[in-house]
Amino acid sequence: MLALVAIIAAGLYLALRTGPAMAPAPLPPAVGVIAVREEPVTLSIELPGRVVAREVSEVRPQIDGVIRQRLFEEGSYVRKGQLLYVIEDAPYRAAVATADGRTAEATANIEARRAQAGRYDDLVKLDAVSRQEVETARAAYAQTKASVRAQQGALDAARINLAFTRIRAPISGRIGRSFVTVGALVQAGQPTALATITRTDEVYVDLSQSADEMLDLRDSYEAGDLSRTGSDVANVRLILPNGRPYARPGSIRFSETIVDPTTGAVALRALFANPDGRLLPGMTVRTVLPEGTCRGAILVPQGAVTRDEKGDGRALVLGSNNTLEQRTVTADRAVGDRWLVTRGLVPGDRIVVDGLTTARPGQVVTPVPPQRNGAAGSKGASQ
Numbered sequence: 001m002l003a004l005v006a007i008i009a010a011g012l013y014l015a016l017r018t019g020p021a022m023a024p025a026p027l028p029p030a031v032g033v034i035a036v037r038e039e040p041v042t043l044s045i046e047l048p049g050r051v052v053a054r055e056v057s058e059v060r061p062q063i064d065g066v067i068r069q070r071l072f073e074e075g076s077y078v079r080k081g082q083l084l085y086v087i088e089d090a091p092y093r094a095a096v097a098t099a100d101g102r103t104a105e106a107t108a109n110i111e112a113r114r115a116q117a118g119r120y121d122d123l124v125k126l127d128a129v130s131r132q133e134v135e136t137a138r139a140a141y142a143q144t145k146a147s148v149r150a151q152q153g154a155l156d157a158a159r160i161n162l163a164f165t166r167i168r169a170p171i172s173g174r175i176g177r178s179f180v181t182v183g184a185l186v187q188a189g190q191p192t193a194l195a196t197i198t199r200t201d202e203v204y205v206d207l208s209q210s211a212d213e214m215l216d217l218r219d220s221y222e223a224g225d226l227s228r229t230g231s232d233v234a235n236v237r238l239i240l241p242n243g244r245p246y247a248r249p250g251s252i253r254f255s256e257t258i259v260d261p262t263t264g265a266v267a268l269r270a271l272f273a274n275p276d277g278r279l280l281p282g283m284t285v286r287t288v289l290p291e292g293t294c295r296g297a298i299l300v301p302q303g304a305v306t307r308d309e310k311g312d313g314r315a316l317v318l319g320s321n322n323t324l325e326q327r328t329v330t331a332d333r334a335v336g337d338r339w340l341v342t343r344g345l346v347p348g349d350r351i352v353v354d355g356l357t358t359a360r361p362g363q364v365v366t367p368v369p370p371q372r373n374g375a376a377g378s379k380g381a382s383q
Contacts, residue, residue: 029363032354032370033318034304038296038347041335044288046239049207049270053200053281057171058193059084061186063092063164074177078197082169085194087186089165096162099155106148173199174277198281203274205238205250207287208265236270238279239286248273252289298345299338304353305331313339316359318350318367326361 065087072084169175176196180186186194238246250272259266270287272279279285306314312328319325329344345351352359354370 028322028366029355029358030366030368031316031324031352031356031359033350033367034300034353034370036298036300036345036347036349036351038298040293040295041297041299041340042293043291043297043333043335043340045209045291047207047209047268047287047289049205049238049285049287051279051281051283051285052204052206052269053173053198054202054204054271055171055173055199056281057169057173057197059167059170059175059195059197060193061085061087061164061167061190062188063087063161064187065089065091065165065185067180067182067184067186070178070180070182072175072178072195074175074195076175078169078172078175080169080172083166084169084175085167085180087165087167089162092158092162092165096155096158099151099158103148103151103155106144106151109144109147167194169197171197171199173197173201200274200277200279200281203272203279203281204253205236205270205272205279205285205287207268207270208260208263209268209289210265211259212264235290236272237288238272239288240278241284246272246279246285250287294340297335298341298347299335300331300341300345300351301353302334302337302339303356304351305329305339305341306356313341313344315341315344316352316356316361317345318352318365322364322367324352324359324361324363324365 067085068088069086070084071086072078072082078084174197176198178195179192180194236250236252238250240246250270253269253271255269256267300315304315308314313331315327315329316324317327327344327349329341331339331341333340350367352365354368355365359365
């Protein structure tokens with residue numbers, strides 16, 4: 001019994017001496033970190049644009065008359081020279097016949113006048129006619145020749161008017177609705193077109209770029225921050241109104257040499273192939289123009305950059321002893337799902353991409369590889 005009491009007393013003594021077990025110190029929180037590296041990247045700018053037909057032709061009559069036939073289907077594709085309308089040609093055929101007869105008459109008279117002038121030239125040498133009669137014969141011959149030329153001109157004009165009774169397509173393209181019907185009276189110079197043909201196998205896209213952006217871009221070229229290749233002008237891309245990319249690239253054809261004083265922008269025009277007619281004139285699109293290649297770009301995942309109340313960019317960088325430091329960064333342009341950082345980061349910096357909700361400046365953390373989303377961004381930033 002005494003031995004049992006001694007054992008219990010010894011246990012109580014040891015318990016009082018050792019006290020409660022000490023809890024282990026908490027580990028620093030883990031954050032996903034990537035190393036910042038430089039990489040080449042092609043920069044582009046997005047501008048709004050509007051599709052414009054390369055050629056538009058309004059079909060108009062060049063003579064007066066009544067429409068007798070319409071020889072096309074509205075909305076169909078017509079080729080240059082294709083017959084579209086026929087105007088009643090009876091009056092014009094009669095005019096051609098009349099002009100042809102007058103030309104023949106004048107041509108017959110010219111032979112008689114030429115023979116008479118020749119005879120008078122011979123007779124004047126024999127003093128059989130006066131000098132005045134010779135001059136009169138010569139003048140009559142010259143007048144007859146002039147009359148032949150005039151009648152020939154009238155005949156040509158009559159034939160041209162007769163040809164104008166067949167109205168043909170001036171260009172190839174898609175023809176719209178007809179604004180006249182068979183039996184309608186049309187006149188040369190009338191304000192209303194008979195129909196309109198639009199060429200859409202190739203289209204223009206008109207766009208504008210601010211003068212400030214153009215100057216900044218030129219400064220970047222001169223400073224060597226961007227390099228441009230000759231193929232850049234032939235690689236303009238389109239984004240359709242439904243948000244889908246257009247399959248065929250285009251090329252810049254010209255840029256205005258003046259700035260619009262009302263908008264402060266410079267007009268540009270790009271040319272796109274449109275064999276399937278997907279681009280319609282008047283359609284509003286977005287154009288993506290390559291600006292050049294930046295050889296030493298720093299790209300970070302967009303989630304790694306936060307904004308303060310002023311809109312300035314902030315990023316957490318791993319400092320000495322794994323202590324977080326807050327950096328002010330300039331990230332004004334997105335490249336895909338990443339920010340292009342032009343100030344505030346240097347190659348080798350370790351930037352936090354995961355765990356930003358709990359991380360604070362001055363906090364000691366445990367760096368770990370980023371999660372899947374962060375890894376995707378880090379892969380791009382580390383190439």
